[in-house]
Amino acid sequence: MIDNFLLLFDYPVLSADLALNGLLIGAVFVLAAFGMALVWGVLNIINIVQGEFVMLGGFVALMAAEAGLPVLLGIPIAALALFILGWGLYRLVIFRVIDRDLFVSVLATFGLSIVLQQLSNELFGADVRTLEAGLGTLLLFDGAVALAQIKVLAFFLALGLGLLLWLFLKYSRLGQAIRATAQNPRAASILGIDTDRVYAATYALNAALCGAAGALVVMAWAIHPYIGLPYTVRSFLIVIVAGIGNIGAVVAAGLGLGAFENVAGFIFGTEYQIALVFLLMVLVLVWRNLRLQRKRMYLK
Amino acid sequence: MGMARRKWTGKAGRAALTAALIWAAFQPGAALAESIRLGSAISLTGKYSTNGDFTQKGYDLAAKAINERGGVEVAGKKYTLEIVYYDDESTPARGAQLAERLIAQDGVQYILGPYSSGLTKAMAPVTEKYGVPMVEANGASVSLFTEGYRYLFAVLSTTEQYLQPVVDLAAKVADDPSRVRVAGAFENDPFSQDVQNGVLADIKRHSMKMVIEDKLPPELNDMSATLAKVRALRPDVLLVSGHARGAALAVRQLSDMRIELPMVGLTHCDSAQIIEKFGEKAEGFLCAAQWAPALKYSDPLFGSAADFARLYEETYGAPPPYQAAESAAAVMVFADAFERAGTLDPKAVRDALAETDMMTFYGPIRFDESGKNVAKPMVLYQVQDGEYKVVYPPEPAEAELRYPMHAR
Numbered sequence: 001m002i003d004n005f006l007l008l009f010d011y012p013v014l015s016a017d018l019a020l021n022g023l024l025i026g027a028v029f030v031l032a033a034f035g036m037a038l039v040w041g042v043l044n045i046i047n048i049v050q051g052e053f054v055m056l057g058g059f060v061a062l063m064a065a066e067a068g069l070p071v072l073l074g075i076p077i078a079a080l081a082l083f084i085l086g087w088g089l090y091r092l093v094i095f096r097v098i099d100r101d102l103f104v105s106v107l108a109t110f111g112l113s114i115v116l117q118q119l120s121n122e123l124f125g126a127d128v129r130t131l132e133a134g135l136g137t138l139l140l141f142d143g144a145v146a147l148a149q150i151k152v153l154a155f156f157l158a159l160g161l162g163l164l165l166w167l168f169l170k171y172s173r174l175g176q177a178i179r180a181t182a183q184n185p186r187a188a189s190i191l192g193i194d195t196d197r198v199y200a201a202t203y204a205l206n207a208a209l210c211g212a213a214g215a216l217v218v219m220a221w222a223i224h225p226y227i228g229l230p231y232t233v234r235s236f237l238i239v240i241v242a243g244i245g246n247i248g249a250v251v252a253a254g255l256g257l258g259a260f261e262n263v264a265g266f267i268f269g270t271e272y273q274i275a276l277v278f279l280l281m282v283l284v285l286v287w288r289n290l291r292l293q294r295k296r297m298y299l300k
Numbered sequence: 301m302g303m304a305r306r307k308w309t310g311k312a313g314r315a316a317l318t319a320a321l322i323w324a325a326f327q328p329g330a331a332l333a334e335s336i337r338l339g340s341a342i343s344l345t346g347k348y349s350t351n352g353d354f355t356q357k358g359y360d361l362a363a364k365a366i367n368e369r370g371g372v373e374v375a376g377k378k379y380t381l382e383i384v385y386y387d388d389e390s391t392p393a394r395g396a397q398l399a400e401r402l403i404a405q406d407g408v409q410y411i412l413g414p415y416s417s418g419l420t421k422a423m424a425p426v427t428e429k430y431g432v433p434m435v436e437a438n439g440a441s442v443s444l445f446t447e448g449y450r451y452l453f454a455v456l457s458t459t460e461q462y463l464q465p466v467v468d469l470a471a472k473v474a475d476d477p478s479r480v481r482v483a484g485a486f487e488n489d490p491f492s493q494d495v496q497n498g499v500l501a502d503i504k505r506h507s508m509k510m511v512i513e514d515k516l517p518p519e520l521n522d523m524s525a526t527l528a529k530v531r532a533l534r535p536d537v538l539l540v541s542g543h544a545r546g547a548a549l550a551v552r553q554l555s556d557m558r559i560e561l562p563m564v565g566l567t568h569c570d571s572a573q574i575i576e577k578f579g580e581k582a583e584g585f586l587c588a589a590q591w592a593p594a595l596k597y598s599d600p601l602f603g604s605a606a607d608f609a610r611l612y613e614e615t616y617g618a619p620p621p622y623q624a625a626e627s628a629a630a631v632m633v634f635a636d637a638f639e640r641a642g643t644l645d646p647k648a649v650r651d652a653l654a655e656t657d658m659m660t661f662y663g664p665i666r667f668d669e670s671g672k673n674v675a676k677p678m679v680l681y682q683v684q685d686g687e688y689k690v691v692y693p694p695e696p697a698e699a700e701l702r703y704p705m706h707a708r
Binding site for chain 2: 004007010011014017018021022025121122125126127128130131132137139143146147148217221222224225226227229230261262263265266269270271273274
């Protein structure tokens with residue numbers, strides 16, 4: 001551990017390499033976390049299927065490429081396919097658990113995630129799959145920092161989609177309806193908003209974001225039917241830390257998480273990576289709690 | 301009592317259906333006396349389904365070949381081999397249940413192993429309890445052979461040997477082995493930790509230096525933290541064991557990060573399809589395998605390793621992965637033991653198994669006290685010009701090692 005720490009001093013540019021690679025890893029988490037925040041905020045559902053949407057997005061991109069389409073086109077295709085799937089799942093399952101206890105929705109989406117895992121295993125096989133986008137590597141600082149361009153693309157896509165999402169929620173008709181429903185579903189429906197449609201659109205939008213993330217995962221890393229859980233856990237964690245109503249905070253928390261993971265994995269050894277991520281989450285929550293308490297005392 | 305009349309509780313999978321049909325065929329009146337029934341619970345669904353399928357194909361191919369040559373002769377009488385299958389759904393608990401069912405309800409007295417160490421570990425106590433011999437071909441974990449099981453025999457090389465040949469080759473090409481610096485990234489699961497232990501023992505023996513020893517968490521999908529270290533320390537050898545995902549990530553990310561090393565050894569390259577997926581990027585990687593069609597082993601049943609590969613491809617339309625080859629060898633081991641035992645008593649067959657000393661297309665097979673095959677070495681491929689070429693063991697090697705790996 002100390003060796004690793006010293007190594008950072010011997011090769012200062014390593015820290016840039018680690019942090020930048022980490023930011024890019026975080027970008028994919030950000031995409032999945034956008035969706036989770038949205039669904040949590042609007043439908044009041046903790047969506048455990050998140051990681052499976054990512055996984056399915058990867059398989060859709062893979063199938064699109066195998067059908068002879070340009071590899072990068074797989075990203076919008078995966079988003080579209082998952083949008084449709086998300087809509088279908090809403091009509092089939094999710095609408096039944098919206099007004100129920102949070103625990104019921106966790107259970108229902110957990111069940112869905114198992115079903116989707118097994119179905120993909122049946123359909124696509126259990127093998128690890130990858131897809132080459134053929135983009136090459138971006139070299140910085142005389143080649144001391146090497147970033148896979150597909151990850152750089154993921155990074156800008158995450159930022160771009162974040163901005164679009166923000167604009168959409170703020171200015172579009174549906175976006176305003178989504179926000180209104182999130183604030184007060186009863187009032188929204190009295191004022192003529194078809195809340196059921198809003199819910200369906202929100203859930204489908206979430207699935208689409210995850211689908212895009214999944215397409216990037218298969219191009220930059222690897223997927224298999226059981227790869228979902230880490231993405232569910234990460235997006236949950238990001239939303240816990242960032243809160244559900246703040247897109248900027250989701251971006252910051254997601255990218256920060258990626259960078260922290262990578263640097264911590266380097267220094268303490270990859271086996272402690274996940275443990276450190278959770279430790280960080282606990283610390284953030286404790287710190288936030290303390291701050292809130294202090295505020296309340298101040299108000300008294 | 302026939303299975304068809306019994307109430308079905310679990311999932312009635314494909315295999316169970318087949319099993320029911322086979323059972324029905326052997327109801328009194330059928331030619332029961334003429335065949336020896338082997339039982340196997342393998343993963344036809346669930347996460348091991350791909351390899352479970354290879355296992356079944358290997359078993360079936362060998363049973364068919366043996367039966368076509370007139371079957372097995374025990375004490376002057378000919379028997380054909382029949383295999384009863386169940387689907388263990390890739391879960392150890394189910395595997396143990398099915399082993400119990402095969403032995404206690406279906407009356408099977410010889411078991412062919414499941415796929416993976418985990419499932420073998422779950423089933424071994426059951427076969428041991430009933431004194432039923434199990435020959436397995438897909439459980440390589442060292443821990444299977446430290447429990448003192450007497451009825452368990454494995455035809456494959458155990459896990460700790462997987463990457464040892466890489467260390468061996470590194471020592472050979474180095475002027476001074478003690479100056480070789482080795483980096484390792486091993487997944488934090490029983491398989492890869494066994495691999496790591498085997499490698500560490502060899503590294504110590506050659507007094508090489510281990511400069512990186514990372515444990516990759518099973519849920520990790522990125523290796524850049526480990527590879528950043530590799531980039532800074534430039535080891536002479538990098539060893540990665542993380543199943544197919546580890547192999548795919550290593551090939552992809554080493555190339556993405558523009559890291560070139562003299563020697564990189566992996567496990568599970570073939571299941572990660574590194575040549576098909578990564579093309580040029582996969583050049584020079586060393587891949588551990590249990591068996592290869594290019595090896596110069598042969599036997600009277602299948603002929604050479606290449607003959608087996610040809611027959612397999614004709615039958616199933618794809619070249620054989622080593623999982624199928626070792627599975628076929630397991631059936632051959634049973635057939636050989638039946639003939640030598642001269643009786644179908646499980647205890648006598650067990651003793652005959654322990655005495656096994658045979659050559660197969662898959663390699664030599666001889667079991668030690670603990671039941672593992674100590675005669676067959678691991679095989680190393682190197683990706684050369686877009687093809688897997690055997691570079692180890694030295695004798696049946698088909699190509700020279702390219703060192704450093706990017707040299708042409």
